[in-house]
């Protein structure tokens with residue numbers, strides 16, 4: 001287990017009042033083009049939150065997007081505006097360890113805005129953790145594990161490049177599960193691409209796919225058995241987020257591989273609806289969807305109650321957002337599907353002094369207090385929007 005006995009001077013503990021919140025938009029280039037069904041990115045945009053307490057501690061948090069407001073409704077521009085105008089003013093003066101009260105204030109100040117709220121709540125846990133000298137995980141139930149299996153996503157759309165990329169990851173013992181992004185081209189073209197990947201990696205890697213809502217029910221009914229025949233272990237969000245009924249009907253058909261709910265589950269109410277409809281085998285947990293670490297735990301609790309497996313989702317976060325996810329993922333008794341926080345490795349640069357460590361097919365929890373990583377101010381300035 002990581003060392004959690006770091007001590008900091010008593011005077012730093014004194015005043016947890018939230019004094020200021022600063023938000024900065026950054027754009028960090030990626031090492032290659034990342035293609036999803038609905039968008040394609042060559043840079044990742046985040047809002048970085050720095051939240052200062054009266055005791056001097058500064059907590060950090062990150063809100064990720066994917067292709068502007070295309071993956072979900074929040075863009076970095078909207079998040080910054082809503083943080084500065086509505087969310088931050090609602091919190092000034094509140095004691096930072098009153099996490100639920102902070103959530104209630106933010107919900108009263110702005111509807112949804114889940115990624116923006118998550119970045120602020122992350123910064124609260126980071127600031128309090130730093131103040132107390134403990135990892136945020138200790139405030140969330142305590143660690144069950146100090147590393148998490150991590151997959152890599154293949155999303156260039158070019159199977160030759162993707163096989164070569166997967167081979168490099170396997171050889172370096174970084175990743176042996178690969179998520180393939182599909183839905184940007186016709187289903188038959190994706191199936192041909194997957195056939196090539198499955199043949200090239202057979203017996204050496206596990207494949208899952210993410211259609212990002214690209215298929216209608218008829219297309220999904222036709223293609224899902226073919227994915228099962230190829231040995232695809234999990235199929236993420238094959239149909240539009242609103243179509244829980246289709247997910248349930250597809251899941252009940254013989255020959256359908258396990259289904260992973262992503263865009264159809266934002267809050268715990270969504271999770272309950274998916275569970276009641278028996279519409280998924282697993283759920284992808286993400287701070288940007290669930291509004292924070294506590295919201296993520298609530299969604300996970302509903303899933304656990306329904307026997308739905310937990311999958312540690314991402315939105316290509318840097319080491320800041322990834323570290324926050326790891327703090328909460330580390331507290332789950334079961335994390336059946338591991339996680340996909342490869343984000344720090346797809347960026348040309350990170351935003352922290354010491355990036356997360358990837359080794360032996362796992363991403364390792366940092367052992368410092370709070371979320372465990374330190375914002376690199378020089379890098380923040382380098383990638384900040386003018």
Ligand SMILES: O=C(O)C[C@H]1C=CC(=O)O1
Pocket residue numbers: 036066153155181210212262313314315316340
């Ligand atoms: O899962 C998503 O929909 C979003 C994201 C996560 C990894 C990736 O490549 O895209």
Ligand SMILES: [Mn+2]
Pocket residue numbers: 210212236237262263284
């Ligand atoms: Mn997804």
